[in-house]
Structure formats: C-alpha cells, structure tokens
Amino acid sequence: MFGYMGKILRVNLTDGKVSKEWLDESIARKFIGGRGLGAKILFDEVKPGVDPLRPENKLVIATGVVTGIPFPGNSCHSVMAKSPLTGIWGEAHAKGFFGPELKSAGFDAIIIEGKADAPVYLWINDEKAEIRNASHLWGKLTREAQNIIKMEVKDERAQVGCIGPAGENLVRFANVLFDYNHVAGRTGMGAVMGSKKLKAIAVRGTSRVRYAHEEKLVDLLLAKFTDKEALKGPYWPDGLYKFGSLADLSYWQTTGRLPTMNFKKCLFPAYEAVSAETLAESGYVIRHNTCPYCNVACNRATKINPPYEVDPEYATPEYESAAALSSFCMNSNLASVLKAIELCNKYGMDTISTGVVIAFMMECYEKGLTTKEDTEGLDLTWGNHESLVQLVEKIARRQGIGSLLAEGVKRAAEKIGRGAEEFAMHVKGLELPMHEFRGMKGHALAAATSNRGGCHLQVETDDLFEGQLCPEIGIDETTIPKNYRDRLYSGPEKVKLNKIVGDLFALFDSFVVCKWTVYPCGGTKITTLNEIVAAATGWDVTINELMKTGERIFNLCRAFNVREGITRKDDTLPKRFTEPLPEGPYKGETLSSGTLTEMLNYYYEFREWDKGTGVPTKKKLEELELGYVAKELESLGMLPTT
Amino acid sequence: MSKKFIVCDPDKCLGCQICEFACSADKVKSCNPLSSRIRVVNFEPQGSMAIACVLCEKAPCVTSCPTKALLKSERGIIQVEEKKCNGCGWCIAACRFGAITLDPSKNIVSICDLCAEDPKCVKFCPFEAISYATVEEAAPKFRRSAMGQLLQELISKP
Numbered sequence: 018m019f020g021y022m023g024k025i026l027r028v029n030l031t032d033g034k035v036s037k038e039w040l041d042e043s044i045a046r047k048f049i050g051g052r053g054l055g056a057k058i059l060f061d062e063v064k065p066g067v068d069p070l071r072p073e074n075k076l077v078i079a080t081g082v083v084t085g086i087p088f089p090g091n092s093c094h095s096v097m098a099k100s101p102l103t104g105i106w107g108e109a110h111a112k113g114f115f116g117p118e119l120k121s122a123g124f125d126a127i128i129i130e131g132k133a134d135a136p137v138y139l140w141i142n143d144e145k146a147e148i149r150n151a152s153h154l155w156g157k158l159t160r161e162a163q164n165i166i167k168m169e170v171k172d173e174r175a176q177v178g179c180i181g182p183a184g185e186n187l188v189r190f191a192n193v194l195f196d197y198n199h200v201a202g203r204t205g206m207g208a209v210m211g212s213k214k215l216k217a218i219a220v221r222g223t224s225r226v227r228y229a230h231e232e233k234l235v236d237l238l239l240a241k242f243t244d245k246e247a248l249k250g251p252y253w254p255d256g257l258y259k260f261g262s263l264a265d266l267s268y269w270q271t272t273g274r275l276p277t278m279n280f281k282k283c284l285f286p287a288y289e290a291v292s293a294e295t296l297a298e299s300g301y302v303i304r305h306n307t308c309p310y311c312n313v314a315c316n317r318a319t320k321i322n323p324p325y326e327v328d329p330e331y332a333t334p335e336y337e338s339a340a341a342l343s344s345f346c347m348n349s350n351l352a353s354v355l356k357a358i359e360l361c362n363k364y365g366m367d368t369i370s371t372g373v374v375i376a377f378m379m380e381c382y383e384k385g386l387t388t389k390e391d392t393e394g395l396d397l398t399w400g401n402h403e404s405l406v407q408l409v410e411k412i413a414r415r416q417g418i419g420s421l422l423a424e425g426v427k428r429a430a431e432k433i434g435r436g437a438e439e440f441a442m443h444v445k446g447l448e449l450p451m452h453e454f455r456g457m458k459g460h461a462l463a464a465a466t467s468n469r470g471g472c473h474l475q476v477e478t479d480d481l482f483e484g485q486l487c488p489e490i491g492i493d494e495t496t497i498p499k500n501y502r503d504r505l506y507s508g509p510e511k512v513k514l515n516k517i518v519g520d521l522f523a524l525f526d527s528f529v530v531c532k533w534t535v536y537p538c539g540g541t542k543i544t545t546l547n548e549i550v551a552a553a554t555g556w557d558v559t560i561n562e563l564m565k566t567g568e569r570i571f572n573l574c575r576a577f578n579v580r581e582g583i584t585r586k587d588d589t590l591p592k593r594f595t596e597p598l599p600e601g602p603y604k605g606e607t608l609s610s611g612t613l614t615e616m617l618n619y620y621y622e623f624r625e626w627d628k629g630t631g632v633p634t635k636k637k638l639e640e641l642e643l644g645y646v647a648k649e650l651e652s653l654g655m656l657p658t659t
Numbered sequence: 660m661s662k663k664f665i666v667c668d669p670d671k672c673l674g675c676q677i678c679e680f681a682c683s684a685d686k687v688k689s690c691n692p693l694s695s696r697i698r699v700v701n702f703e704p705q706g707s708m709a710i711a712c713v714l715c716e717k718a719p720c721v722t723s724c725p726t727k728a729l730l731k732s733e734r735g736i737i738q739v740e741e742k743k744c745n746g747c748g749w750c751i752a753a754c755r756f757g758a759i760t761l762d763p764s765k766n767i768v769s770i771c772d773l774c775a776e777d778p779k780c781v782k783f784c785p786f787e788a789i790s791y792a793t794v795e796e797a798a799p800k801f802r803r804s805a806m807g808q809l810l811q812e813l814i815s816k817p
Contacts, residue, residue, distance in 0.1 A: 087677070225691055232688045235684045235689065235690060239685075242680075242681065242783050248785065307674070307675045310676055310680060312675065312677065
C-alpha cells in the first residue's frame with residue numbers, strides 16, 4: 018500500500034501487551050485516516066454507555082494519508098476517544114512534528130486500551146514499542162516531562178505528546194500537549210490519558226512512506242511552492258504570519274461580534290489592550306514558529322517579565338484562547354491573558370473551556386449565586402485578572418472551587434442550580450467557542466449540530482466562505498455568502514453550505530490537513546489535494562469520491578453519538594442567543610428557536626436524516642456503505658422506522 | 660572578492676525544512692529530506708538554521724577521503740566522484756559544519772553544488788532566510804541583525 022505505513026499499533030495497558038495490526042487498504046480508502054479511521058475503530062470497539070474515564074474507553078491517535086508529505090499543512094494528527102466532558106464523540110487535532118514522526122516509526126495509528134496500574138509512558142522507536150515506568154514523571158508539568166523523556170530515550174529528535182497535572186487530575190477538559198506548543202485541545206482527551214495512567218507517548222522513526230508516483234508528487238509540490246502568492250491564500254495573505262490567529266480579535270470587534278461577558282455583550286470596549294496589534298508592539302513576541310514544510314508560520318512564542326512572568330516555552334496567544342480569557346471574562350490585562358494561557362499549557366488544560374468556565378463563575382458571582390465563601394476568598398468580579406490567573410491554577414489542581422469547575426460548565430451549573438444552567442454556555446457539554454452566533458447564523462447551526470458538541474472547527478460558513486467559490490464540490494454562486502448581511506441569512510442555501518462544508522471538513526480532519534493552509538483559508542485547492550492523494554496512493558480517486566468519504570465519516574460520527582443517546586432534542590443552543598444583541602452593527606439580532614427549528618428541518622433534509630429524530634436513515638447509511646452501522650442502530654431500537 | 664555560497668540567517672530561519680524538500684526534489688526527484696544537501700539544525704529554544712557546504716579553502720573533507728573521491732573545483736564546489744565513493748563517511752566526520760550527507764538511496768555522499776549558480780533552496784525559502792552571497796555581503800546582514808536583537812533586548816528590559 019502506498020501513502021500509508023499499513024500498520025496500526027495496539028497497546029493494552031492492563032496486561033502490558035503490545036501488538037501490531039495491518040491497516041487494510043480498503044479501510045484506508047473508505048476512511049482515509051485521522052477522524053475517519055478513529056471513528057471506525059471507536060464505533061466498532063467502544064460500546065455505548067461506557068464511562069469515558071473507565072478502562073473500557075479507548076484512545077486512538079491517528080495520522081492520515083497526507084501526513085508527512087512535504088507541503089504546507091500536512092503535519093497533523095488526531096487524538097480521539099469517547100469524551101469525558103460530553104460523553105459523546107471526542108476529538109482534537111494537533112500539528113507539528115509528532116504526526117510525521119509516528120508514520121516514520123512505522124505506524125499510521127495507535128490504539129490505547131485498558132489502564133495501567135501505575136503511571137507509564139509509551140516509547141515507540143522504529144516499530145518497537147515499550148511501556149515504561151513514569152512514576153517519576155507523574156505530577157510534572159508538560160514540557161518538563163517531555164524534556165526528561167527525551168533524555169531517557171537518548172534522542173533529542175524524539176517527539177513527545179504528554180499530559181500535565183490537569184490530565185492526571187482528570188480535569189474533564191484536560192488536553193494533550195505535543196512538542197512545541199502544539200495542543201490537542203478540546204473535549205478532554207488529556208483526561209482519558211490520565212484515567213489510563215498514561216503520562217506520555219514518545220516516538221522516533223527512520224522509515225519512509227512509499228509513494229505510488231513519487232516523481233509526479235514531487236512535481237505537484239514543486240509547482241505549489243513556486244507560486245509564492247498562491248501559497249499565502251485568500252483569507253489572510255499576510256495576517257497569520259504578522260499577527261497569528263489573534264488578528265481575529267480585532268476583526269470580530271470591528272464587525273460587532275466579539276464574544277464578551279459570557280455572551281451578554283458583543284463589543285469589548287478595552288479590546289485594543291489585548292489585540293494582536295498591541296501584542297506585536299509590546300515586545301513580548303520573541304520568536305515565530307512554524308510546522309514542518311509550512312510557510313504560514315502562524316505560531317509565536319512570547320516572554321514577559323514579572324509580575325506575570327511567562328515562560329516562552331508555553332505561551333502562544335491564539336485567538337480562541339485569548340478571547341476566552343480576555344473579552345469573555347472582561348479582562349483587559351494582556352500580560353495576565355498570556356499568563357493564563359501559559360498555565361493552561363503547563364498544566365495541560367483546554368483554554369477555551371477554561372475561559373468559558375471562569376466567565377460562568379464570574380456571572381454566578383455577579384448574581385450572588387456564589388460568594389467569596391465558596392471561592393476561598395477569590396474576588397470574581399468581571400475583569401479581575403489576578404483572580405482569573407489564580408483560578409486557572411485552582412482548576413488544574415482541582416483545589417477548592419476549582420474542583421467544581423474542573424467538571425466542565427454543564428456539570429458545574431447543574432451542581433450550583435438556582436438558574437445557573439441558563440447561562441452555562443455549552444452545547445452537548447462542550448463549552449462554546451468564541452463566535453457570536455447571533456451575527457453568523459450558519460455558525461449557529463454548526464455549533465448546534467456539530468459532532469463534538471459546541472464546536473467551531475468541524476463546520477464553518479458565513480464570513481469564512483464569503484466570495485470563496487468551489488463549484489467542484491457544489492459551493493457555487495447560490496450557496497456562498499456574498500456580503501455581511503448574508504451572515505444573518507438562515508435559509509436553505511446557508512444550510513446547504515453547512516452540509517457541504519461538514520463533509521469537506523470531515524475529509525480535511527481525516528487527511529489530516531491544517532485548515533489554515535487549504536481552501537477556503539489557504540492556498541491549497543481541493544483539486545490539488547485530490548491530485549496529491551492520487552499521486553501518493555496510486556488510487557484513481559476523484560473529488561466526488563473524496564466528498565462521499567467525508568460524508569461517510571460525518572455520518573459515522575453522528576451514528577456514534579446517536580448510539581450514546583443524541584437526537585434532535587440535543588441539537589440546540591443556549592437560551593441567551595434568543596436575546597437580542599445589545600450593541601454594534603448587528604444590534605437587535607437574535608437566533609430565535611423558530612429560526613433554529615427551520616434550519617434544523619432543512620439540515621436534516623439535506624443530510625437525508627429523519628426529521629423527527631435527527632438520526633441518519635437506513636437508506637443513507639447503506640448508501641454510504643455503513644450498512645452494518647444501520648443494523649446495529651436498528652438492533653438498539655434507535656433507527657427511525659420510516 | 661570571494662566566492663558566493665549558501666548562507667542562512669538564523670533570525671529568519673524557522674526550521675520549516677522547505678529548503679530540504681526543494682533540494683532533494685531538484686536533485687533526486689524525491690520527497691525524502693535525507694537526500695537533501697542542505698540540512699536544518701534546531702537549537703531549542705533559540706531557533707533554527709539551515710547548513711550547506713561553505714566552500715572551505717583547504718577543505719578537510721577532501722583531505723580526509725581515503726579513496727580520493729572528493730575534488731575541489733575551480734568554482735570552489737566539492738565534487739563527488741560517485742564511482743570512487745564507498746560511503747565510508749570519513750568526510751562527514753571531517754566536515755566542521757556537518758554539511759555533508761549520506762544519500763540513502765545510493766549510499767554515496769552528497770554535497771551542495773550550488774545548483775549551477777541558481778540555488779533552489781534560496782528560491783523556495785518562504786521566509787527569505789537563505790541567501791546566495793559572499794562572506795563580505797553576508798557579514799553586514801549578520802552584524803545588523805545581531806545589533807538589532809541586542810537593541811531590542813536593551814529596550815524591552817524594565
């Protein structure tokens with residue numbers, strides 16, 4: 018088989034058994050890798066109703082067909098399991114050197130099952146896998162643990178993915194950190210590793226992937242690198258390099274949709290203090306970083322001196338992280354934002370969930386639902402950055418009030434009660450990302466229906482696709498938004514775009530490719546990706562086949578969720594979005610439940626799912642060669658009878 | 660005026676390895692960075708830099724070769740006579756810059772040959788970190804960037 022290593026590593030931490038399995042070419046072609054491969058394995062092997070923090074849950078780390086091919090955006094991998102935060106499909110992506118190194122070590126994916134008696138780490142070196150003692154690493158911060166492991170395996174070039182104390186403490190939104198500031202952030206994959214007592218995974222390899230038509234592939238890639246303008250892409254020709262994703266903060270503010278004060282407001286008056294422009298001039302940025310073979314270099318390292326001393330190894334201000342810990346909490350102190358991000362990375366915790374949970378707590382404090390007595394004396398007035406920074410650490414260590422918040426905003430709100438659930442900003446248990454849905458209706462539908470829960474990465478529409486045609490996949494003049502008013506449009510064309518993008522991004526998350534570098538953000542077109550996959554694997558694959566594969570993967574993840582009890586009733590948004598936006602260019606806009614109902618009706622129609630339940634129909638699943646999935650849902654009484 | 664060679668600015672280099680791809684793609688039509696004559700070195704956490712042959716005057720690689728497979732040309736490039744090279748690697752050890760690689764596909768060493776005065780790594784580097792310059796041209800650039808960094812550090816100290 019070309020383009021893949023053809024092998025999966027299975028590690029059972031309960032009995033210490035390590036084994037290699039073949040990756041069948043037909044499975045590779047049907048599920049591509051990344052999310053697709055993970056969904057196949059997890060649907061088949063993790064029975065419904067399993068507690069995600071018990072040994073029966075499994076962790077899958079998967080690369081895809083493009084991982085390791087030298088072009089921008091290739092070097093990604095996925096980390097997947099049943100999520101301890103949401104109880105449904107859990108998935109997070111990380112970039113950097115780990116994915117290509119895993120393939121060089123001989124494996125397309127790793128499956129981790131069971132639970133070790135004592136802390137361990139996995140060392141994979143050119144197909145040899147060893148489970149090693151990690152008791153001396155338990156409790157260590159992420160980079161510390163990584164550096165010690167690199168010394169122990171005696172290889173500086175080993176790539177390490179590890180959890181921090183937050184994962185060890187089973188903070189439900191704990192993440193996994195890979196080499197330099199690359200984080201598999203959302204849905205609590207770090208807690209799954211923590212529950213298995215798996216501190217880290219280290220890989221090193223010297224094998225090469227074999228490509229079917231290497232010379233053709235090289236020509237394609239050379240053509241890509243030669244066109245320097247096309248490399249940059251339409252969305253932000255220079256912005257990502259100059260300002261990083263933090264540039265989004267000023268964009269959302271000036272277009273009146275910056276999530277502020279737990280979605281109570283949409284403009285943050287002090288936004289300039291935490292904007293990318295201010296960061297660029299602050300002198301805090303000491304270095305840019307980039308991923309293998311990528312020209313975008315969106316990553317940057319920052320260093321600050323006391324009082325908020327920040328270690329540059331850890332602090333990279335991405336938009337979502339920064340907004341969640343600044344405008345969302347009414348915090349205008351830039352240094353504290355970077356410090357909070359640094360702590361999240363050191364301890365291994367999702368920055369978005371952390372910010373949302375803190376903002377929730379600030380609203381509870383404002384409303385008197387919690388007082389200084391409950392917070393061990395912390396004053397949680399909006400914008401109190403000293404308290405914010407202290408609270409981050411408390412959550413990671415599960416100290417005092419931190420222990421409640423470590424359960425995620427949904428559970429914390431249930432515990433506090435007295436109406437707190439009304440302003441717990443999540444969908445299906447996943448804390449919402451920093452997008453103001455009342456000003457972008459396509460994204461609202463995406464958050465309500467996404468397979469991870471309240472997620473912004475698995476489907477995008479509105480601003481991102483404005484003016485970006487792609488007729489090869491059905492995104493034509495009728496479907497694309499053309500101007501800012503279209504962001505408010507919630508009719509069938511917007512929903513159709515939502516469906517197409519959902520399939521497309523399922524494909525991207527299976528390739529696994531970085532979305533900054535491909536259509537619509539970046540310069541790599543779908544046609545080029547198709548050619549790259551064909552040249553690498555030797556398959557006569559077409560765009561239609563790839564889109565069908567994306568649709569298959571999207572439906573499989575939905576089936577996984579359906580099996581856990583998800584139906585139409587869970588495709589919702591928090592009540593706050595039915596209230597009008599208080600200010601700005603989109604003042605007065607709401608997302609009424611009537612609008613969402615209409616959008617959902619169109620959505621299920623386009624997806625060919627049952628309208629009443631939102632469950633994929635037998636006909637659809639069979640068409641996507643997922644007949645066995647339909648059979649299983651049927652046997653559980655979960656398949657609609659029409 | 661001395662000869663031009665490949666020089667990389669460590670302040671601009673981000674270690675992306677696109678130069679490695681450009682080189683191996685051009686020389687052996689391959690994606691394999693191990694066939695590249697320019698190699699990225701990472702110094703965590705300070706940064707990265709790409710190294711290629713610096714055209715030493717009295718090249719130690721040439722003197723160390725036991726089969727006399729290496730020859731310094733008029734232009735200053737080290738030429739490898741493939742038939743004579745047995746892949747022993749003594750030149751790799753002798754090179755003070757680590758600029759020689761063993762090409763795994765042929766088990767013969769490969770050294771930067773400046774792509775007939777049109778170096779591909781320079782063309783493809785997206786951050787313009789690599790230049791094709793003489794020592795005299797390169798020195799002021801390094802001097803400027805070193806001073807710039809020093810001044811930046813002085814300014815940002817509280």
